[in-house]
Amino acid sequence: xxxxxxxxxxxxxxxxxxxxxxxxxxxxxxxxxxxxxxxxxxxxxxxxxxxxxxxxxxxxxxxxxxxxxxxxxxxxxxxxxxxxxxxxxxxxxxxxxxxxxx
Amino acid sequence: xxxxxxxxxxxxxxxxxxxxxxxxxxxxxxxxxxxxxxxxxxxxxxxxxxxxxxxxxxxxxxxxxxxxxxxxxxxxxxxxxxxxxxxxxxxxxxxxxxxxxxxxxxxxxxxxxxxxxxxxxxxxxxxxxxxxxxxxxxxxxxxxxxxxxxxxxxxxxxxxxxxxxxxxxxxxxxxxxxxxxxxxxxxxxxxxxxxxxxxxxxxxxxxxxxxxxxxxxxxxxxxxxxxxxxxxxxxxxxxxxxxxxxxxxxxxxxxxxxxxxxxxxxxxxxxxxxxxxxxxxxxxxxxxxxxxxxxxxxxxxxxxxxxxxxxxxxxxxxxxxxxxxxxxxxxxxxxxxxxxxxxxxxxxxxxxxxxxxxxxxxxxxxxxxxxxxxxxxxxxxxx
Numbered sequence: 001x002x003x004x005x006x007x008x009x010x011x012x013x014x015x016x017x018x019x020x021x022x023x024x025x026x027x028x029x030x031x032x033x034x035x036x037x038x039x040x041x042x043x044x045x046x047x048x049x050x051x052x053x054x055x056x057x058x059x060x061x062x063x064x065x066x067x068x069x070x071x072x073x074x075x076x077x078x079x080x081x082x083x084x085x086x087x088x089x090x091x092x093x094x095x096x097x098x099x100x101x102x
Numbered sequence: 103x104x105x106x107x108x109x110x111x112x113x114x115x116x117x118x119x120x121x122x123x124x125x126x127x128x129x130x131x132x133x134x135x136x137x138x139x140x141x142x143x144x145x146x147x148x149x150x151x152x153x154x155x156x157x158x159x160x161x162x163x164x165x166x167x168x169x170x171x172x173x174x175x176x177x178x179x180x181x182x183x184x185x186x187x188x189x190x191x192x193x194x195x196x197x198x199x200x201x202x203x204x205x206x207x208x209x210x211x212x213x214x215x216x217x218x219x220x221x222x223x224x225x226x227x228x229x230x231x232x233x234x235x236x237x238x239x240x241x242x243x244x245x246x247x248x249x250x251x252x253x254x255x256x257x258x259x260x261x262x263x264x265x266x267x268x269x270x271x272x273x274x275x276x277x278x279x280x281x282x283x284x285x286x287x288x289x290x291x292x293x294x295x296x297x298x299x300x301x302x303x304x305x306x307x308x309x310x311x312x313x314x315x316x317x318x319x320x321x322x323x324x325x326x327x328x329x330x331x332x333x334x335x336x337x338x339x340x341x342x343x344x345x346x347x348x349x350x351x352x353x354x355x356x357x358x359x360x361x362x363x364x365x366x367x368x369x370x371x372x373x374x375x376x377x378x379x380x381x382x383x384x385x386x387x388x389x390x391x392x393x394x395x396x397x398x399x400x401x402x403x404x405x406x407x408x409x410x411x412x413x414x415x416x417x418x419x420x421x422x423x424x425x426x427x428x429x430x431x432x433x434x435x436x437x438x439x440x441x442x443x444x445x446x447x448x449x450x451x452x453x454x455x456x457x458x459x460x461x462x463x464x465x466x467x468x469x470x471x472x473x474x475x476x477x478x479x480x481x482x483x484x485x
Contacts, residue, residue, distance in 0.1 A: 045353040045371060071409050072352055091353070092354050092355045093354050094355040094357070095354055095357040095404075095409075096251070098406045
């Protein structure tokens, strides 16, 4: 669907749902995922339908993704970094599964 | 329903009762009156109005209310008893879901907090005499058993009469159903003047002196706008602004089915955090120090909240009376003009709609409610 114009100059490796992916250091997580062919980043909190990046400038919140250790983040506003562990955002995360808490 | 969108262009018309204020208070009266067959018009300001209901927390709340005035404690309890039927009726008529559910906790951060709350509730019970409500005191371990996600706090008091609802749906249901019942809703129409008519009744005018309507009786329920209108009708209305700020989080799976006075999970999954109180006039801006204080207090109760993203925060100004209890009165010099002011528009909506609307029709506030008259602020110091 999307094709990179050039190969990453400073590649980083991260995971989405356990799958290792490569991106360019500093590009947004949303851009890196789209380049890897992943458009289904979350489920809607209203009707559970699949959602993905839309505005890419921080306005629409459609690109929410779950970053382990950080929680909900806008994928278009977070830079891709080495070792990030991402999960598909469940729409309504379950506080029972948050662990420790504080 | 063309009349609902015509606003200020609607022709002057006479009606039985004009309600000034289209928020939760005025709409409860508008609906209650229309439901009793009264021809009424409800006047509402525009979207830029200072709406006290913007600060509401969606609570139908009983515990702790009325410390120092048994009548208010009993009125709040009556509201809670009426609420299920009130919600059922509105839901059946409109098809909307008011998301009303019951069970409320007041969290205590320390043992002293818990003891103070228990003492207050016992005092209220004794003031309420035979109609007193029950509550449960939950020490930390008992609370943790009911709410495994609770943090390291001393405990809570639980009251089955407390509850919460979706206040946006409540307002929409009242507006929708009062119009179905024949009431005229007149938005963007600010009433500025009240003139008594020679043959009885009153005329309402806007700021340009345009006639808006003529009515047999008036209900002044205009929040912070009530004072100026009440003064024209020989009614003293001692109210001031009490600012509250609210934080709303991202949506999460259901984790708190009860409610509390500082934390509640809405039917949409968001958490609402609140309960600040500041004396800053009509300033509705938020500030980091207040929001930080709210967040810290709530995170102590539910540590998982720390991991949620804040979506928005906002400020609003409650209508507050000198002692925090409602002020209800019927003008002596302008018979048929009633004024109602309180900060519990959601809780008392059931009472206003199902009980107090009838007082307006009858033309008198029952003497059983004398405690709500502002003459209570006139008590002279004994010598």
